Amino acid sequence: MSWLNAVIQGVLTGGFYALFACGLSLLFGVMGIINLAHGDIAVIAGYVAVLLIPATHLPVVWSFVVVVPIFAIGGYILQRTLLQASLDRDPFTTLLVTFGLSVVAENALLEAFSSNGQSLNIGSLIAYSFNPSTAISLSYFSLTVLGVAVVVLGSLQLFLSRTGTGRLIRAVADDKEAAQLVGVNYRHIFGIAAAIAFATVALAGIASGMYTEFAPTSGPANLLFAFESVVIGGIGSLWGTLVGGIVLGIAQQIGAQINPAYQVLAGHIVFLAVLAVRPRGLFGMRTSQ
Amino acid sequence: MSAASALLEVDGLTVHHGQLCAVRDVSLSVRAGETYAIIGANGAGKSTLLRTIAGLHRATSGRVLLDGVDLTSARPDARLAAGLALVPEGRRLFASLTVEENLLVGAYRARKGPFDVARIYELFEWMVARRKQRASQLSGGEQQAVAIGRALVANPRVLLLDELSLGLAPVVVQRIYALLPELTTSGVTVLLVEQDVGQATRVATHVQCLLEGSTTLQGAPADLTREQIEAAYFGVAHDHENLAP
Amino acid sequence: MSATPSSPAATARAATAAAPRNVTRSARPTAWLGAVGVAAVVVLAFMPSLVSQADTSVLLNFFILLTMASMWNLLAGYAGMVSIGQQAFVGLGAYGVLVLADSGVNPVAAIPVAAVLCAALSVPISLLVFRLRGGYFAIATWVVADAASLVVSSIGSIGGGTGKPVPGMSSLSPKSFEEVTYWAALAVVVCAVGITYALLRSRLGLVLAAVRDNEVGARSAGVRVVTARRIVYLVAALGCGAAGALLAVSQLNVQPASVFNVQWSAEMIFVTMIGGIGTIEGPILGTVVFFLLQQNLAHDGAWYLIIFGALAVAIAIWAPRGLWGTATGKLRVQLFPVGFYVGRTRRRDRRTEAPPPTPASPAA
Numbered sequence: 001m002s003w004l005n006a007v008i009q010g011v012l013t014g015g016f017y018a019l020f021a022c023g024l025s026l027l028f029g030v031m032g033i034i035n036l037a038h039g040d041i042a043v044i045a046g047y048v049a050v051l052l053i054p055a056t057h058l059p060v061v062w063s064f065v066v067v068v069p070i071f072a073i074g075g076y077i078l079q080r081t082l083l084q085a086s087l088d089r090d091p092f093t094t095l096l097v098t099f100g101l102s103v104v105a106e107n108a109l110l111e112a113f114s115s116n117g118q119s120l121n122i123g124s125l126i127a128y129s130f131n132p133s134t135a136i137s138l139s140y141f142s143l144t145v146l147g148v149a150v151v152v153l154g155s156l157q158l159f160l161s162r163t164g165t166g167r168l169i170r171a172v173a174d175d176k177e178a179a180q181l182v183g184v185n186y187r188h189i190f191g192i193a194a195a196i197a198f199a200t201v202a203l204a205g206i207a208s209g210m211y212t213e214f215a216p217t218s219g220p221a222n223l224l225f226a227f228e229s230v231v232i233g234g235i236g237s238l239w240g241t242l243v244g245g246i247v248l249g250i251a252q253q254i255g256a257q258i259n260p261a262y263q264v265l266a267g268h269i270v271f272l273a274v275l276a277v278r279p280r281g282l283f284g285m286r287t288s289q
Numbered sequence: 290m291s292a293a294s295a296l297l298e299v300d301g302l303t304v305h306h307g308q309l310c311a312v313r314d315v316s317l318s319v320r321a322g323e324t325y326a327i328i329g330a331n332g333a334g335k336s337t338l339l340r341t342i343a344g345l346h347r348a349t350s351g352r353v354l355l356d357g358v359d360l361t362s363a364r365p366d367a368r369l370a371a372g373l374a375l376v377p378e379g380r381r382l383f384a385s386l387t388v389e390e391n392l393l394v395g396a397y398r399a400r401k402g403p404f405d406v407a408r409i410y411e412l413f414e415w416m417v418a419r420r421k422q423r424a425s426q427l428s429g430g431e432q433q434a435v436a437i438g439r440a441l442v443a444n445p446r447v448l449l450l451d452e453l454s455l456g457l458a459p460v461v462v463q464r465i466y467a468l469l470p471e472l473t474t475s476g477v478t479v480l481l482v483e484q485d486v487g488q489a490t491r492v493a494t495h496v497q498c499l500l501e502g503s504t505t506l507q508g509a510p511a512d513l514t515r516e517q518i519e520a521a522y523f524g525v526a527h528d529h530e531n532l533a534p
Numbered sequence: 535m536s537a538t539p540s541s542p543a544a545t546a547r548a549a550t551a552a553a554p555r556n557v558t559r560s561a562r563p564t565a566w567l568g569a570v571g572v573a574a575v576v577v578l579a580f581m582p583s584l585v586s587q588a589d590t591s592v593l594l595n596f597f598i599l600l601t602m603a604s605m606w607n608l609l610a611g612y613a614g615m616v617s618i619g620q621q622a623f624v625g626l627g628a629y630g631v632l633v634l635a636d637s638g639v640n641p642v643a644a645i646p647v648a649a650v651l652c653a654a655l656s657v658p659i660s661l662l663v664f665r666l667r668g669g670y671f672a673i674a675t676w677v678v679a680d681a682a683s684l685v686v687s688s689i690g691s692i693g694g695g696t697g698k699p700v701p702g703m704s705s706l707s708p709k710s711f712e713e714v715t716y717w718a719a720l721a722v723v724v725c726a727v728g729i730t731y732a733l734l735r736s737r738l739g740l741v742l743a744a745v746r747d748n749e750v751g752a753r754s755a756g757v758r759v760v761t762a763r764r765i766v767y768l769v770a771a772l773g774c775g776a777a778g779a780l781l782a783v784s785q786l787n788v789q790p791a792s793v794f795n796v797q798w799s800a801e802m803i804f805v806t807m808i809g810g811i812g813t814i815e816g817p818i819l820g821t822v823v824f825f826l827l828q829q830n831l832a833h834d835g836a837w838y839l840i841i842f843g844a845l846a847v848a849i850a851i852w853a854p855r856g857l858w859g860t861a862t863g864k865l866r867v868q869l870f871p872v873g874f875y876v877g878r879t880r881r882r883d884r885r886t887e888a889p890p891p892t893p894a895s896p897a898a
Contacts, residue, residue: 028669082851086851089851089854092610096847097851099672099803100844100846100850101843103804103843104839104844104847107840164397167390170390171394175382178381181343181345181369181377182394182443183398220796223673224677227670227677259688262688268684269681271677276662276665
């Protein structure tokens with residue numbers, strides 16, 4: 001039965017991964033770039049929450065209400081300034097710039113906060129769970145996060161397909177030059193996409209920070225898992241990202257069942273297997289070119 | 290042709306692609322209501338000229354004025370807001386969007402005017418049934434129509450058409466060109482680039498020929514002979530004695 | 535380093551017979567640069583006897599980083615593949631030496647073997663990661679490195695997660711050890727730069743330039759793009775493997791967290807970007823700057839990485855050709871000429887060139 005529990009825990013973890021991944025997927029879909037600092041943004045969000053909580057007098061569990069909008073704005077600004085400047089050169093430069101920013105961010109955090117782990121303490125809320133059977137434990141928090149992931153992804157999908165701004169984002173993603181010709185300032189649209197991406201990954205970082213510890217060096221793991229979720233699920237599909245996150249989570253939990261040291265490796269193996277056998281991913285539409 | 294009555298004026302435009310000079314000191318003056326055609330062979334610089342007027346390329350020197358307003362350093366989206374719309378070469382529709390969505394995006398910064406999505410459906414009746422179809426699923430001619438509709442919906446004062454006939458069957462091309470008079474009566478001035486000289490001279494009120502980036506001829510089609518146009522198009526010096534038997 | 539013209543008469547014949555223009559590998563004679571290069575290597579070889587042990591150690595680490603940077607430059611600057619996972623081969627090279635040393639092989643002799651093993655491993659890895667492009671390719675290389683690190687950490691016999699010392703060097707005196715490791719590093723870096731230079735001057739270099747300029751065009755001209763990329767990936771693995779092997783031999787201890795650390799990628803990338811990507815001279819200059827900076831900031835923990843990273847970001851956006859590229863600017867000075875120059879006649883040729891033919895003189 002512990003195998004079943006492993007699968008269930010994997011599904012729940014998938015919620016976290018999907019939340020991390022949707023921003024990465026969106027940015028790539030709209031701008032064709034990978035933000036290598038994506039995972040670090042989540043970590044920074046965690047630290048910002050840690051710093052702001054005493055000031056806002058909000059219960060810790062509501063800290064995202066303050067932090068997420070800050071990151072949305074920050075994302076817009078960063079996109080319109082630094083990232084647009086590097087995009088104007090080429091995607092190659094953007095990769096290197098985001099990688100550089102990632103390294104700078106991690107080391108700056110190390111200088112500011114030391115390498116010890118931190119977490120966002122929501123008290124006893126984290127411990128509530130119900131046990132359908134003796135071997136299976138469902139944490140309410142994780143279930144909530146999974147629910148949030150579904151809602152976020154669904155909302156994003158609806159936003160893109162039904163709203164005017166969403167339509168503009170899709171148009172810019174298809175052909176930004178043609179979008180300019182019909183009066184769309186694509187840089188502004190890129191900023192909006194970045195704002196959404198930063199907001200979702202900040203939310204993911206806070207959720208994750210409540211669930212486990214985070215440290216300045218936690219960024220890369222976030223990035224790798226988000227990335228693996230996107231590739232497994234299929235580049236270009238938002239719902240694919242959710243499925244990919246769940247598959248990754250399950251793979252990791254099953255690996256952990258075999259040997260706790262194999263958890264992350266199991267995920268890597270499944271990722272590499274998908275690359276080998278079905279590079280498009282489960283629901284992939286576009287190639288990654 | 291006095292400068293005061295020109296709606297779109299291009300003054301000594303020079304455009305470079307890196308080290309290559311694509312447009313060499315070209316000037317033109319389009320009055321309101323005209324249909325102005327720029328003709329020339331492949332590589333003559335026509336598309337570059339149009340794209341620079343639309344703002345996609347930066348000019349090395351020269352000016353672009355719309356109704357007296359200097360747009361030379363304006364971004365493409367600002368030029369659209371001023372009333373200059375380009376239907377780019379190759380249609381460039383938003384492939385993953387539906388026909389209707391393409392038109393709606395075109396209306397994003399629409400000015401006031403006679404054209405809206407409903408009017409486009411009147412112009413192209415077949416679009417109504419197909420409006421929920423993805424743009425990528427349309428034929429070349431249909432895409433061209435949607436591209437024109439997308440530009441019209443913004444109610445431009447000057448519509449720039451880049452190589453409409455490229456990649457389309459002659460029948461389809463004729464049908465599209467048959468639209469132009471209707472646009473003119475609705476108040477849209479047209480500046481078009483065309484490789485097909487016959488088609489251009491049939492619809493245009495004024496023609497300008499480019500060769501290797503420079504203007505070699507201009508005038509009303511009625512005033513120009515076929516030989517003159519040919520000579521300007523190919524750049525052949527007309528020397529009857531040298532013509533081989 | 536440059537094609538010398540044949541006799542003046544032949545040059546004159548060529549000038550009159552509308553033959554292909556004079557094609558050379560460099561703008562001006564650079565044979566003397568080759569002599570300077572050899573002299574520099576000889577001087578470097580004598581370093582252990584000239585400077586302190588601490589300085590020799592610095593130079594050794596300089597060579598290791600320069601090797602890695604040259605490899606990354608080859609991958610990203612010439613072949614357009616941004617990899618952030620070269621630390622996979624650094625780590626595998628280090629562990630290759632460990633495994634061989636444990637079996638009794640002399641660690642220094644194990645260096646080339648470990649490097650070749652890394653090159654061999656890079657082939658199946660390339661089959662996987664080449665399925666992705668751009669940013670996805672980059673992260674995939676990182677995943678591979680992480681996977682390699684995890685696999686190695688799970689193998690107890692080579693030290694698991696805590697690492698293991700490298701045996702086999704204890705018979706050497708400290709001075710001999712210092713010299714041997716130094717010369718091994720010097721040999722590796724000379725080979726790394728030399729192989730890069732040779733590769734880029736070869737047909738492969740031309741292929742890479744064509745692919746970089748227009749991949750579709752290159753493909754339709756019959757260029758085997760994937761093969762070219764795979765060769766470059768293999769060479770980069772070879773170089774990084776050798777660098778990792780040097781780490782193992784010089785530090786006498788190998789642990790996963792250190793040899794598979796993504797920090798190696800950070801350093802090789804920053805160094806190359808700052809020095810000048812896409813030039814052979816760039817990584818050399820960048821590594822020099824890096825070490826100067828590190829020597830002055832070494833005691834400030836993460837600060838040198840922050841500064842260096844910020845510098846790399848700024849250069850990537852505003853001076854993308856790096857220090858070397860921007861400084862040499864339009865002059866295109868190349869200490870390691872890898873291009874082709876067409877129709878440049880040198881002064882000597884002009885003086886001996888035949889006058890233009892008149893109708894009376896015989897055509898060649």
